[in-house]
Amino acid sequence: MEATTRVRVKVCCIMSEEEARIAVRHGASALGLVSRMPSGPGVISEERIAEIASQVPPPVGTFLLSCATEVEELVEQHRRTRANTLQLVDHVPRENLRRLRQALPGVRLVQVIHVASPASLDEALSVASEVDALLLDSGNPTLAVKELGGTGRVHDWEVSRRIRERSPVPVFLAGGLRPENVVEAVRQVGPFGVDICSGLRTNGALDEDKVARFFRALDSGVLGLHHV
Template sequence: MKVCCILSEEEARIAVRHGAAALGLVSRMPSGPGVISEERIAEIASKVPPPVGTFLLSSSTEVDALVAEHRRTRTNTLQLVDSLPPGHLQRLREALPGVRLVQVIHVTGPSSLDEALSVAPWVDALLLDSGNPTLAVKELGGTGRVHDWEVSRRIREQASLPVFLAGGLRPENVLEAVRQVGPYGLDICSGLRTDGRLDEDKVSRFFRALDTLAA
């Protein structure tokens, strides 16, 4: 379970205390919630206890810029929220051999399956979200919308690597999402927030809902 859009060390502590296995730290984006400075990302990431994952969310599509951003923030995972030009994922893998790479696939229709399978050989995991990169101002996450879980299920079945599910997840729908898609993990941002801040009650209810799956 990854709690995204972490804004502060206190939010990080709340998420970890309730059982988050990873935290998402959002760098510059064309739209969406949770953006903080690279300095704050580095500060928060440095305080997160192992083995909790720290994900840098970057909208950059250039290898040199991604490498430099990662070195400034020092997270253990790089989450690519936009698609990179052909060949760039291979170059990024070579440039950051010890860093886990997670590619976001914005599930907009059946063609998202082909997109997911085409990048799968070069990354450690896929994250299926509900953005829309084709808009004039790109939506690259944090929309609070649910996408077509049937397409997500097909991606999960055919991809030979871990698949995270994101997009409109809440305590009220998470069990159905898990049943329909069967993801390796979940990623949530807006569904755990009230007035933009992490709501500990929602966090608690979300994790309690997940506990019923293991019961």
């Protein structure tokens, strides 16, 4: 398929209405709102997530990042926050994904796959048919304190490319992206979209200059690329 439009960009770790406005102004297709996590940046209360999500204009997506894996807890989180997409940052069993789809039929589901080895391909394909998209990140859920995103680390893009080539659903690429490497990442992986948090921040705050440079890089470097 030829990439005739800008690669979708999800700006993650949004912590205020002003950060949301900056991201949307520069062309973000989606915003990530981080609920309670065992580690990582950008965590805000569910009350703040609901307030920010309510101010985001359609058709911009609002992704609730959740480390929950049980259906009832995820349904309750959605009820409290009203985001239009659930980003599942830890492994959720297939049966739970099916039940979640039934419980929240109008809510999109995005499963995060932490690309640690070639075995991540099998993990991704085992759940892809149950969700609306995959998001390939660089966390480490096996640690005593789980890393479930926001690490600022790049993973093996060759594995990510293989996942993208075989996935039946769209794939977002995350992990260590920044204005200086996003074009090469898109060239190598060919994702539907990219997801970025720490690469757009200075001293923890969303940096509008970095946001502008990120989108300029995509506009100047990605147009005309093809991916299968």
